[in-house]
Amino acid sequence: EVKLVESGGGLVQPGRSLKLSCAASGFSFNDYWMGWVRQAPGKGLEWIGEINQDSSTINYTPSLKDKFTISRDNAQNTLYLQMSKLGSEDTAIYYCARAGWSFAYWGQGTLVTVSS
Amino acid sequence: DIQMTQSPASLSASLEEIVTITCKASQGIDDYLSWYQQKPGKSPQLLIYDATSLADGVPSRFSGSRSGTQYSLKISRPQVDDSGIYYCLQSYSTPPTFGAGTKLELK
Numbered sequence: 001e002v003k004l005v006e007s008g009g010g011l012v013q014p015g016r017s018l019k020l021s022c023a024a025s026g027f028s029f030n031d032y033w034m035g036w037v038r039q040a041p042g043k044g045l046e047w048i049g050e051i052n053q054d055s056s057t058i059n060y061t062p063s064l065k066d067k068f069t070i071s072r073d074n075a076q077n078t079l080y081l082q083m084s085k086l087g088s089e090d091t092a093i094y095y096c097a098r099a100g101w102s103f104a105y106w107g108q109g110t111l112v113t114v115s116s
Numbered sequence: 117d118i119q120m121t122q123s124p125a126s127l128s129a130s131l132e133e134i135v136t137i138t139c140k141a142s143q144g145i146d147d148y149l150s151w152y153q154q155k156p157g158k159s160p161q162l163l164i165y166d167a168t169s170l171a172d173g174v175p176s177r178f179s180g181s182r183s184g185t186q187y188s189l190k191i192s193r194p195q196v197d198d199s200g201i202y203y204c205l206q207s208y209s210t211p212p213t214f215g216a217g218t219k220l221e222l223k
């Protein structure tokens with residue numbers, strides 16, 4: 001069974017950084033692109049970015065490119081999202097997903113709240 | 117970025133109706149279009165990929181189609197459990213972009 005489990009969310013002050021993790025199991029992690037999607041409270045889905053199998057290609061939505069960094073550790077079957085200079089507009093549930101032409105598998109999400 | 121214009125924003129349907137949700141792409145996307153259902157407090161679930169292919173385990177009352185750059189999700193004889201928010205996603209070009217969502221209520 002494919003399983004994606006995000007962690008690392010919580011309350012963070014404006015301007016600070018936070019790193020999210022996504023532990024993958026049930027499939028060959030190093031065979032797939034992986035991605036991050038977020039959802040602000042009561043809002044729609046926003047694609048953040050994606051990373052290919054060997055980390056040689058990483059794509060971001062332009063508005064987040066300078067704040068967020070996606071990485072992965074294939075030995076640990078784990079995807080990461082490093083977020084910096086956080087603002088209230090970054091308050092959202094953050095989902096990891098097995099990427100590709102469609103997102104067949106999603107994690108349960110982790111809530112990040114940016115507030116003083 | 118490719119814009120996905122999704123409509124309607126919300127709708128209320130009876131169990132005997134055929135429900136149709138549409139997404140119009142701002143340019144051609146070569147059927148790189150998928151549909152998702154999201155229920156309150158849950159992560160999105162894939163329904164349709166490649167515009168018309170049914171994802172594993174999805175009931176056959178869900179179907180997808182295309183006319184030009186307009187893509188449609190149809191639910192035939194919806195069930196109460198089909199209530200939720202539906203999103204389209206284009207993955208033809210980076211960044212992939214979602215439609216704004218359609219909230220479906222079954223009455």
